Amino acid sequence: MSTDPKKWVAGHVAALPKSGIRDFFELVAKLKGQGVISLGVGEPDFVTPWHIREAAIFALERGKTYYTSNLGLIELRRAISTYVEEHFAVSYRPDDQIIVTVGVSEALDLACRAFINPGDKVMFHQPCYVSYHPSVALAHGNAIAVPTFAKDNFALTAEALRAAWQPGAKMLMLNLPCNPTGGTCDRAQLEAIAKFCIEKDLLVLTDEIYSELTFDGSHTSIASLPGMANRTVFLHGFSKAFAMTGWRIGYACGPAPLIDAMMKVHQYSMLCASIIAQEAALEALKHGWDSVLKMREQYHRRRDLVVRRFNEIGLTCHSPRGSFYAFPNVATTGLSEKDFAVGLLEKEKVAVVPGLAFGENGRGHVRACFATSYEQLIEACDRMERFVQSGQR
Amino acid sequence: MNPVLKLLIDGGSLTTSQMAKVAGLTEAEVNQQLEQLKKEKIFLGWRPVLDLSHEAAAAGAVRGVIEVRITPERGGGFNRLADRISRFDEVESCYLMSGGYDLLVFVKGGSLQKVASFVSEKLSTIEGVLSTSTHFMLRCYKEQGFLLDGGEAQSARLDIAP
Numbered sequence: 038m039s040t041d042p043k044k045w046v047a048g049h050v051a052a053l054p055k056s057g058i059r060d061f062f063e064l065v066a067k068l069k070g071q072g073v074i075s076l077g078v079g080e081p082d083f084v085t086p087w088h089i090r091e092a093a094i095f096a097l098e099r100g101k102t103y104y105t106s107n108l109g110l111i112e113l114r115r116a117i118s119t120y121v122e123e124h125f126a127v128s129y130r131p132d133d134q135i136i137v138t139v140g141v142s143e144a145l146d147l148a149c150r151a152f153i154n155p156g157d158k159v160m161f162h163q164p165c166y167v168s169y170h171p172s173v174a175l176a177h178g179n180a181i182a183v184p185t186f187a188k189d190n191f192a193l194t195a196e197a198l199r200a201a202w203q204p205g206a207k208m209l210m211l212n213l214p215c216n217p218t219g220g221t222c223d224r225a226q227l228e229a230i231a232k233f234c235i236e237k238d239l240l241v242l243t244d245e246i247y248s249e250l251t252f253d254g255s256h257t258s259i260a261s262l263p264g265m266a267n268r269t270v271f272l273h274g275f276s277k278a279f280a281m282t283g284w285r286i287g288y289a290c291g292p293a294p295l296i297d298a299m300m301k302v303h304q305y306s307m308l309c310a311s312i313i314a315q316e317a318a319l320e321a322l323k324h325g326w327d328s329v330l331k332m333r334e335q336y337h338r339r340r341d342l343v344v345r346r347f348n349e350i351g352l353t354c355h356s357p358r359g360s361f362y363a364f365p366n367v368a369t370t371g372l373s374e375k376d377f378a379v380g381l382l383e384k385e386k387v388a389v390v391p392g393l394a395f396g397e398n399g400r401g402h403v404r405a406c407f408a409t410s411y412e413q414l415i416e417a418c419d420r421m422e423r424f425v426q427s428g429q430r
Numbered sequence: 431m432n433p434v435l436k437l438l439i440d441g442g443s444l445t446t447s448q449m450a451k452v453a454g455l456t457e458a459e460v461n462q463q464l465e466q467l468k469k470e471k472i473f474l475g476w477r478p479v480l481d482l483s484h485e486a487a488a489a490g491a492v493r494g495v496i497e498v499r500i501t502p503e504r505g506g507g508f509n510r511l512a513d514r515i516s517r518f519d520e521v522e523s524c525y526l527m528s529g530g531y532d533l534l535v536f537v538k539g540g541s542l543q544k545v546a547s548f549v550s551e552k553l554s555t556i557e558g559v560l561s562t563s564t565h566f567m568l569r570c571y572k573e574q575g576f577l578l579d580g581g582e583a584q585s586a587r588l589d590i591a592p
Contacts, residue, residue, distance in 0.1 A: 062590040069589075077590040084582050167592045216592075335440075342452050388589055411444055415451045 053174055056167045057394030061378065065388045074417045076405040077388040079216065081280040081361070083408075085317070086328040089279065092320030093313050101312050107304040108296075109137025109288070110315045116322040117288055121273070125245070125258040127266055129290040136296050136303060137318075139310050141246050141274040141287035142168060144299070145210075148242050148270055148289065149176035151298040158203055160239070161210040162193045164218055164364070164392060164399035169210055181206065184398045187366060190355045191220025195229035202233075208240045211259065214247040217395045217404035218364045219340075219357020224257045231262045240295075241269040246287075249278035249329050251359040252337045260290075270295055277361075278329045279321040284314040336361050339407040339414055346418035347405075350425050361408040364392065368401040370425055378403055384427070385420035434463040438473060479574050491538050493522075493567045494545050496553065497531040499560040508532055511558050520548045531563070542566065 043051070065073060084090075108114060114131035122128050129135050138144040145168065153159060155177035161169045163182040173180040183201040185191045193211070209230075214221040222230065234241055241259060248256040260269040274287030289299055303309075340357060347354035347365045354365035367377040374391040381387050392399030407414060433453040437444060441452065446464070450457040467473035480487035500511045508526050512533055516524040523536040535553070539545035545566070554562050570578055 056592065058590055058592050062588070065589045073589065075587075075589040078587050079591040080587060082585070082587070331440075338452060341454070345454055346451075390590060411441065411448060411452050415448055418451075 049174060049177065053171055056171075058167060058390060061388075061390060061394070064379065064382065068382065068386065071386055073382070073386045073388055074409075074413050074420070075388040076407070076409065076414075076417055077390045078406050078408065080282040081277065081332065081408050082410065083280040083332055085279065085281050085284070086321075086325060088324055089281070089317050089321050093317040096313055096316035101316060103312060105137075105309045105312050105315060107300055107309055108133075108135065109310060110312070110319065113137060113315050113319045113322075114288075116319055117290070120322050121271070121290055125248070125256075125271070126261040127258060127271065127290075129271075130293070133293040134296055135288060135290050136300050137310050137315060138274075138287045138289060138303065139307055140276065140285040141244055141272050143285075143303070143307060143310075144272045144274075144287050144289040145169075145172050145242070145244065146175075147299040147302045148272070149173055149178065150302045152208060152240060152242075152295070153178035157208070158206040159208045159210060160198065160201065160206055162197075162212070162215070163396035164191070164215075164402070165210075165396055166212055166216045166244075167394060169212070170396070173210075178208075182396060182398070185215075185218065185220055186398075187353075187355055187364075187402075189220070190358065191215060191218035191364065192222045192226055193220075193230060194226065195233045198230060198233055202237060206237065206239060208242060209234060211241060211243040212247075213243070213245065214251060214256075214357070214359025216247065216360055217362050217390070217392065217399065219360040219362045220355075221251065221256070221358045223254060227257055227259050228262060231259055231265050234268065235264055239268070241265065242272065243269060244272040246272070246274055246277050247360040248273070250333055250336055250361060252333075252340060253356070253358045256359070267292055270299075275318050275321055278332075279318075279325050280328075280332065281314075281317065281321065284311075284317055286310055286314040286318045336408065339409075339411065342411070343405060343407045343414055343418060346422075350418070350422045352421070352425065361406055363405045363407060364399075364402050365405065366402050374399070374401055374403050381421060381424050385424045387417045387420050387424075432463060432467070434460055435467060435472065438467075479576055481573065481576075481578050482570055483578065490540060492540070492542050492545050494537050494539075494549075495565045495567065496533075496535040496537060496549060497563040497565075498533040498535055498553065499531045499562075500533060501558045501560060502532075503558070511556065514556065515553065518548070518552060520545070520552075531561075 114135045117135050118129050118131045149172045153176040157178045158181055159173045159178045160181045160183055162185050170180045183197050185193050243259050260266055260271045270289055270291035272289050275281040343363050344354050344356045352365040354363055378389050378391045389403040389405045392402035437449045446460045447457050450460045482488040502508050520537045520539055522538050525534045527534050549562055549564050
């Protein structure tokens with residue numbers, strides 16, 4: 038009998054490919070200490086505003102070290118309800134329509150496990166955040182990628198959705214603004230998507246974690262469109278807008294039966310999110326908006342800087358309407374996205390992430406995160422220019 | 431808002447060439463706008479921010495804050511006296527305040543005695559100065575937005591993250 042421990046790994050987990058980001062991470066790690074400027078991160082460069090950190094310290098001082106309700110602190114759910122109503126124009130009851138989770142990642146996992154039966158078809162737009170496809174696969178669903186294109190500023194279109202749709206599709210996952218493209222949809226585009234979802238009776242899972250970082254126009258949530266609240270689970274969190282990635286705090290809002298189903302999975306796995314992080318999140322919602330606006334203004338200027346420089350260098354780059362990612366096309370250099378990223382890293386010590394890590398439709402692009410200081414961005418762009426212009430590539 | 435002024439306010443410590451790149455201007459245009467802001471007396475000049483707990487940076491100077499009560503004058507209010515006090519080289523900053531005193535004066539001197547004699551011989555003897563209350567600074571924890579000790583830990587962000 039074989040004694041290889043691998044035999045105990047579940048088949049669907051063994052079949053799951055490792056994230057393409059992981060390989061690149063190892064490559065960058067080898068160059069540690071050699072002055073690498075990383076545009077490969079996926080989080081703000083700002084530290085959580087002090088008043089939020091201070092609220093967490095105060096919570097510890099008062100002995101807040103216990104479990105909370107499975108759904109999360111009721112004060113926090115009330116604050117979330119008010120915040121979502123004010124910013125997204127959709128109402129959720131704090132008592133049974135909101136659940137606080139360990140980051141949006143957990144909310145995504147809960148939703149997949151709570152809603153997907155084995156073999157269910159789930160649509161998602163691509164390029165997209167690395168965990169969408171695996172989350173569906175881990176819940177034994179079948180993921181259907183819907184391409185988005187640079188010519189549309191990577192907005193999802195109802196036409197692409199219709200073209201990719203397959204009979205029996207149950208759910209659509211959205212991430213607008215999108216990691217890695219920064220693409221998002223305006224109200225008219227969302228209305229067309231909503232109409233399609235109603236026509237095909239699709240449940241919508243909408244991850245709007247980057248919504249506060251929308252630079253051009255205002256953000257619209259698909260949950261706020263007529264007829265959508267009852268078929269939409271809205272996911273959001275504190276990581277990006279409030280610079281709270283390490284706190285791992287997110288939430289899901291939706292129809293009570295769906296939140297109840299997610300709560301069942303949550304109570305038997307995570308139990309509850311950290312009370313310290315929940316207290317910090319409450320402070321963020323109460324008093325953190327000024328900090329959000331300041332950070333957004335900084336990201337906006339940085340976006341304008343990198344997009345202008347990339348286009349000057351000859352890397353065609355649409356202007357991302359939201360998030361802190363630019364997704365330039367590197368095909369003009371004659372290199373694949375991977376060769377470009379590896380060459381740039383080795384020759385000029387700038388790290389970007391090859392677009393293929395975000396799915397097949399990321400081919401020909403790289404993701405460059407502009408959540409870093411002006412000084413670093415200016416230097417990184419200068420190095421990229423040198424790399425593109427050099428004959429050595 | 432003028433983009434150069436915006437960067438002066440919240441752009442950290444960018445050089446003019448970095449400001450040019452961020453704002454999408456040439457360096458000459460940035461300098462031109464800085465000159466214009468100077469003409470309009472909005473931008474007064476550059477000053478370094480030093481950690482004065484280092485002897486080299488403090489250069490032996492002693493710093494004090496003086497609360498000054500003065501008599502307002504008909505027609506000019508506090509302005510004439512405030513202007514007169516501000517002109518002393520020892521005075522680094524001077525503010526008109528609401529509350530229990532009128533002027534808050536930040537002074538710098540080569541020694542404790544020098545600051546003390548500035549207060550007793552120059553400041554308090556000006557006609558219209560009713561009283562002074564001098565406080566010497568012992569230690570600085572934050573200087574113009576810079577935390578001196580125990581600032582943020584060095585960033586430990588992962589180089590590559592999803």
